[in-house]
Amino acid sequence: MVVNRYTNRQLSARYPTDLRAWQALKTHYADMRTRELAHLFSRDTARADRFSLSAGNLTLDYSKNHVNSTTRKLFARLAKDAGVPAAIEAMFTGEPINQTEGRSVLHTALRSKISDQVALETPGVREVWEVLSNMEEFVEGVHNDQIHGSTSRRLTDIVNIGIGGSDLGPVMASRALRPYWKEGMRFHSVSNVDGTQLADLTVELDPERTLFVVCSKTFTTLETMTNARAARAWIIETMGHSAVEHHFVAASTNHDAMNAFGINPKYRFGFWDWVGGRYSLWSAVGLSLALVIGMDNFRRLLAGGRVMDQHFQQAPMDENMPVLLASLGVWYNNFFGAGTQAILPYDNRLDRFPAYLQQLQMESSGKSVRMDGKPVKCKTGMVIWGEAGNNAQHSFYQLLHQGTRLVPVDFLLPIKSSGADQSQQDLAIANCLAQSEALMDGFDEKGLETYRVHPGNNPSNTILFEELTPETLGQLIALYEHKVFVEGVIWGIDSFDQWGVELGKKVATALSSVVAGEARYSGSNASTENLLQQIRKKRL
Ligand code: F6P
Secondary structure (H helix, E strand, O other), X not given: OOOOHHHHHHHOOOOHHHOHHHHHHHHHHHHHOOOOHHHXXXXXXXXXXXXXXXXXXXXEEOOOOOOOHHHHHHHHHHHHHOOHHHHHHHHHOOOOOEHHHOEOOOHHHHOOOHHXXXXXXXXXXXXXXXXXXXXXXXXXXXXXXXXXXXXXXXXXXXXXXOOXXXXXXXXXXXXXOHHHOOOOOEEEEEOOOOOHHHHHXXXXXXXXXXXXXXXXOOOOOHHHHHHHHHHHHHHHHHHOHHHHHHHEEEEXXXXXXXXXXXXXXXXXXXXXXXXXXXXXXXXXXXXXXXXXXXXXXXXXXXXXXXXXXXXXXXXXXXXXXXXXXXXXXXHHHHHOOOXXXXXXXXXXXXXXXXXXXXXXXXXXXXXXXXXXXXEOOOOOOOEEEEOOHHHHHOOOHHHHHHOOOOOOEEEEEEOOOOOOXXXXXXXXXXXXXXXXXXXXXXXXXXXXXXXXXXXXXXXXXXXXXXXXXXXXXHHHHHHHHHHHHHHXXXXXXXXXXXXXXXXXXXXXXXXXXXXXXXXXXXXXXXXXXXXXXXXXXXXX
């Protein structure tokens, strides 16, 4: 186990449940849980304003939560008692806070300016700006047709091949920033191992105009390498071997594997072990996005992330947006017993944002062991789910309004339409506001049939912003990144490792030769054995 200044500090910290602020919150909860949200508003006419906060382009209205000013003070005390200010400093200065992997956590350096001096002494950090300018040169080369396909046709169709953080970020952001796509450029993605995505794309795409961006930190991930090999076979089949170096580029840290694949050394974009997969959009993993939206807009995304970083570092705990969101997360998770949280964006372009946050939050916080190797004594990561706007309303809002479970909600609401008729966005706004109001106020009247009653009193945050621009998206992503970090610090877990995905990968590797009929099943799981037999029979 790696020992460092940060972890020493953390290991000496008590379990969060033993902290005085936690105990105080417990007592306070007994009072707050009986208070209706509507009652909190009726006692305080300035409540909506007093429980709103701005950072960058984002305004967080958290007034529709089961909180009052005492709660807010206790949240700040809990953050301080749990060592959040020291942890923030440790992250930005490059201390190896990813303890189980012995790594710094410096995705913030990727969006910093050199003058911010974010951990400049950490190996690799000084290369950040060089990689960015290499990316810029490449992106511009493609856009102005100096870099083209093997038959000299312009490269217009960018296919990101990756999975997890090497897929979700570029996919989510390219959909969110559709109005920023450069003329003639198109984004596609391939991630799942079953091969159907590529099969569908090869029907539609012209290989001469297609550029594959293979994104993989390790360049060994089964899904990505399987898809990359299939894509290479398609390019070879349609244009011959020599075309490979013109139609494949890569973002990776593994040069040997890129050599073996045949990636042109000029078209490799590196990053460093201190960039976690789910934080990698800001690195060369963002290349496919940059190829579609242009480097100017990619840099605007980075600038947005930096705005939130500065707010996170500078704002006091009780006015710090990520800290507040994290405190609310802990409040509903550990005190109110909520097991899930819904993310509901009212802009269809953010339709993959809930999936993006699923990886960010559930891979980071799905831990039951603390930094010191001991079991946690409270619940950690919640299940994160969601869907965009009215699609969600017509799907699962029934459960939010009349179900038996408490589901805290984050509404994300842009004021201006991102490239469609504003009158339609106005309808989306009306629906979003209506839903948060109805969730809180509910509906009941004398003589009403019980099945029509909406009990209300359901909490929500509304994150309001003027328009979904690259800067705003950068701020939103960084906001949730820091929220997840703060929750992890409070729980005492390592938010930056992901050991829980390893076992399944190992078992799948062993099973793949069995499924292919090349080996016998040597495991001891009777259900797997039975399923394998059925698969074999049905194939005959
Ligand atoms: O699923 C686990 C994981 O390691 C993620 O954290 C990561 O985003 C993904 O796999 C992809 O990894 P790589 O970029 O190395 O292909």
